[in-house]
Amino acid sequence: xxxxxxxxxxxxxxxxxxxxxxxxxxxxxxxxxxxxxxxxxxxxxxxxxxxxxxxxxxxxxxxxxxxxxxxxxxxxxxxxxxxxxxxxxxxxxxxxxxxxxxxxxx
DNA sequence: ATGTTGACCGACT
DNA sequence: GAGTCGGCCAACA
Numbered sequence: 001x002x003x004x005x006x007x008x009x010x011x012x013x014x015x016x017x018x019x020x021x022x023x024x025x026x027x028x029x030x031x032x033x034x035x036x037x038x039x040x041x042x043x044x045x046x047x048x049x050x051x052x053x054x055x056x057x058x059x060x061x062x063x064x065x066x067x068x069x070x071x072x073x074x075x076x077x078x079x080x081x082x083x084x085x086x087x088x089x090x091x092x093x094x095x096x097x098x099x100x101x102x103x104x105x106x
Numbered sequence: 107a108t109g110t111t112g113a114c115c116g117a118c119t
Numbered sequence: 120g121a122g123t124c125g126g127c128c129a130a131c132a
Contacts, residue, residue: 007128007129008127008128008129009128009129026114026115027113027114027115028114028115028116031114031115031127036126036127036128037114037115037116037125037126037127038114038115038126038127038128038129039114039115039116039126039127040111040112040113040114040115040126040127040128040129041112041114041127041128041129042113042114043112043113043114044111044112044113044114044128044129044130045113045129046113047112047113048129048130049113056113059113060113061113061114061115062114062115062116066113067113068113069112069113070113071113076113079113
């Protein structure tokens with residue numbers, strides 16, 4: 001299948017684009033969907049991403065913390081601002097409530 | 107081509 | 120609780 005020919009990089013983007021507003025996903029969960037344990041590649045894909053169509057602000061780490069090296073805007077502050085704008089509330093300065101906002105696929 | 111690094115995670119000590 | 124290591128894979132020097 002052509003779909004399987006796609007590299008992780010592309011599949012990450014496809015997955016992230018499907019995250020609905022007001023929800024977040026973790027790198028590990030995305031990696032799992034892709035059939036790998038390589039969450040680093042997911043983060044790497046985001047780091048290299050410059051496509052505003054990809055809601056990379058909805059991707060957080062396992063602790064629910066936003067990325068310090070967030071590539072868009074001014075950094076994690078930009079990411080936080082976007083999430084707040086979608087109704088995602090923060091427990092701490094950098095941590096979202098995964099219990100409420102983690103998008104779980106069934 | 108080889109070795110290091112990376113917006114990470116889970117398991118182990 | 121904190122530190123270390125392995126995993127898996129693409130970019131970079």
